[in-house]
Amino acid sequence: MWIFGKKGESGFGASSTAEDVTQGIDGTGLTALVTGASSGIGLETTRVLALRGVHVVMAVRNTETGKKVKENIITEIPNAKVDVMELDLSSLASVRTFAADYCSSGLPLNILINNAGVMAPPFTLSKDKIELQFATNHLGHFLLTNLLLETMKNTSREHKKEGRIVNVSSMGHHMANKGIYFDKINDESSYSPLYAYGQSKLANILHANELTRHFKEERVELTANSLHPGAIATSLLRHHSFLEGVMNWVGKYFLKTIPQGAATTCYVALHPQVKGVSGEYFSDSNIAKPSSLAKDSDLAKRLWDFSLSMVAL
Numbered sequence: 456m457w458i459f460g461k462k463g464e465s466g467f468g469a470s471s472t473a474e475d476v477t478q479g480i481d482g483t484g485l486t487a488l489v490t491g492a493s494s495g496i497g498l499e500t501t502r503v504l505a506l507r508g509v510h511v512v513m514a515v516r517n518t519e520t521g522k523k524v525k526e527n528i529i530t531e532i533p534n535a536k537v538d539v540m541e542l543d544l545s546s547l548a549s550v551r552t553f554a555a556d557y558c559s560s561g562l563p564l565n566i567l568i569n570n571a572g573v574m575a576p577p578f579t580l581s582k583d584k585i586e587l588q589f590a591t592n593h594l595g596h597f598l599l600t601n602l603l604l605e606t607m608k609n610t611s612r613e614h615k616k617e618g619r620i621v622n623v624s625s626m627g628h629h630m631a632n633k634g635i636y637f638d639k640i641n642d643e644s645s646y647s648p649l650y651a652y653g654q655s656k657l658a659n660i661l662h663a664n665e666l667t668r669h670f671k672e673e674r675v676e677l678t679a680n681s682l683h684p685g686a687i688a689t690s691l692l693r694h695h696s697f698l699e700g701v702m703n704w705v706g707k708y709f710l711k712t713i714p715q716g717a718a719t720t721c722y723v724a725l726h727p728q729v730k731g732v733s734g735e736y737f738s739d740s741n742i743a744k745p746s747s748l749a750k751d752s753d754l755a756k757r758l759w760d761f762s763l764s765m766v767a768l
Contacts, residue, residue, distance in 0.1 A: 463739060463740070463741035464741060464742075465722070465726075465728055465740050465741045467718065467722065467739070467740035467741065468739050468740070468741075469685065469711065469715065469739045470715060471715065471718045471739070471740055472712075472714040472715050472717075472718055473499055473500065473503040473714055473715075473717040473718045473720070473721040474503055474506070474714065475718065476718050476719075476721055476722040476726060476740050477503055477504075477506075477507050477721050477722070477725050477726070480507050480725050480726065480727070481507065481508055482504060482507040482508040482509035482725055483508035483509075484508075484614070485508075485509045485510065485565040485566060485616075485725075486509070486510045486511075486512065486562055486563045486564055486565050486566070486610075487504050487509050487510070487511050487512070487564075487565065487566035487567070487568060487724065488511075488512045488514055488557070488564060488566070488567050488568065488603070489501050489504070489511060489512070489513060489514065489568045489570055490514045490515075490542060490544060490568065490569055490570050490571035490596065490599070491514075491515070491570045491571025491572065492511070492513035492514060492515055492521065492524070492570070493513065493515040493517065493520045493521045493524050494520075495687070495713060495716075496570065496623070496684055496687065496713055496716045496717040496720060497568075497570045497571065498524055498713075499713050499714055499716070499717035500568060500570065500717045500720050500721055500724075501513055501524070501528065501537065502528050502531070502532075503717065503721050504566075504721065504724070504725065505528055505532055505535035505536065505537055506532055506535070507725065509536075509566070509725070510536040510537075510538075511535075511536070511537050511538070512537075512538045512539075512540055512557070512562065513525065513537060513538065513539045513540070514540055514541075514542035514553065514571075515539060515540075515541065515542065516541070516542065516543045516544075518539055518540075518541050521539040522539050524539075525537045525538075525539055540553060540556065540557065541553065542599075543582075544571050544590075544591045544595030544596065544599070545573075545581040545582060545583075545587060545590050545591045545595060546581065546582045546583065546595075547582075547583050547594070547595070547598060547766055548582070550595050550598045550599050550602070551598070551602065553599070554598075554599060554602035554603055555602075557603065557606070558602070558603070558605075558606055562606075563606070563609075563610040563613070563614065564603060564606045564607050564610050564618070565607075565610055565611075565614065565616065565618050565619070566618070566619050566620075566621070566724050566725070567599075567600060567603060567607065567618075567619070567620045567621070568621045568623070568720060568724055569596040569599070569600065569620070569621065569622045569623060569659070570621075570623045570720065571591065571592075571595075571596075572588075572591060572592045572623070572655075573587060573588055573591050573592065574588075574652050575588075575648035575649050575651070575652045576588070576648065577648065578643045578646045578648075580641065584641070585640065585641060585765065586640050586641050586646070586651060588648075588651045588652055588654075588655045589640050589651065589654065589655050589658070591655075592652075592655035592656065592658070592659065593655045593658035593659060593662065593762070594762060594765055594766060596622065596659070596662070597658075597662055597762045597766065598766040600620060600662075600666070601766075604677075607620070607677055608675050608677065611675065611676045611677060612676075616676075617676045617677070617678060617730060617731070618676065618677040618678070619677070619678050619679075619680075619723070619724055619729070620663065620666060620677065620678065620679040620680070621679075621680060621681075621682065621720060621723050621724050622659040622660070622662060622663045622679070622680070622681040622682070623659070623681075623682060623684060623720060624656045624657075624659035624660050624681040624682060624683060624736070624745075625652075625653075625656040625659075625683055625684070626683045626738070627649075627652055627653045627656050628653055628656040628657040628659070628660055628745065628746060628749055629653065629746050630649055630650055630652065630653030630654075631650060631653035631654040631656070631657040631748070632653075632746070632748070634657070634748050634751075634754060635654055635657065635658065635661075635754065635757075635758055635761075636654065637757070637761055657746070657748060657749055658758055658762075659681050660681040660736055660745055660749040661749065661751075661754060661755040661758045661759075662679075662681075662755075662758070662759075662762075663679040663680055663681040663734065664679075664681075664734045664749075664750070664752070664755045665752075665755040665756060665758070665759045666679035667679050667733040667734035668734075668752070668755075670733065671733075677733075678729075678731070678732060678733035679733055679734065680723050680729070680732065680733060680734065680735050680736070680737060681735075681736050681737070681745075682719045682720060682723055682736065682737040682738065683719070683736070683737070683738040683743065684711075684716045684717070684718075684719055684720060685710075685711040685715060685716050685719070685738070685739065686710050686711060687710055687711045687712075687713060687715075687716035718739075718740055719737050719738060719739060719740050722737070722740040723737050723740075726740075736749065
């Protein structure tokens with residue numbers, strides 16, 4: 456449990472939990488989509504949003520696991536509205552199928568939480584022959600967001616309520632201190648697991664910032680923000696057993712719990728303090744400062760165009 460730090464301007468801090476930052480908020484009538492919702496902070500985000508009355512759609516690779524999570528949530532919260540849909544973000548075909556199914560379902564979409572991710576695996580290519588971290592953490596979410604934007608715009612107009620896109624990034628984006636290696640995304644010889652992770656997390660921030668620019672130009676009532684959830688011992692570290700052991704050992708003092716780790720996501724997704732705020736980076740449920748590269752508008756535009764070409768939109 457994280458026991459250090461003080462509360463920021465929002466009234467919350469590193470030790471705040473997802474339930475703390477949403478206390479008293481009624482999310483009835485809202486529909487949220489959470490990727491990677493069957494474990495870790497995605498699961499806790501799903502549970503707390505459902506607790507606050509939000510209809511949550513869990514987008515997960517393993518629907519059997521997702522259904523068990525749904526059952527557990529409904530056991531705890533009998534009135535919870537939770538659905539499970541299959542989504543593999545490392546496959547562009549899966550993303551397209553998911554988006555088509557969602558759009559044809561007639562469901563509204565007020566909140567999109569791009570949470571799923573992989574961290575520092577050995578060099579691996581996705582089903583589309585793209586480095587796995589860039590494919591899963593950024594490209595899959597980039598395509599998903601684009602394919603769901605019209606649904607979000609329509610929901611915002613019909614409900615007369617702001618729609619929110621939340622990209623779960625990481626302070627690990629600082630590791631990508633040379634920016635995005637556009638010409639070496641799939642280069643195994645120069646692959647660094649941690650740099651590639653940082654690169655994908657930098658892309659999450661740049662994606663939210665470029666979305667913000669588009670929304671302002673189009674004058675639509677949608678926002679996009681990114682965040683660092685905090686240092687949390689989750690299954691993301693499964694590829695690094697030594698680090699996982701160290702993190703578990705020190706975690707009782709220096710790492711956030713999963714409820715604390717999900718706090719910033721729930722704050723940015725649901726709290727009225729964030730109304731109208733877009734293109735910001737949050738940490739500990741407060742606006743924070745990302746790296747200088749994360750604020751580079753030219754890099755954000757270049758990444759947008761590069762991503763469009765990779766997903767063939």
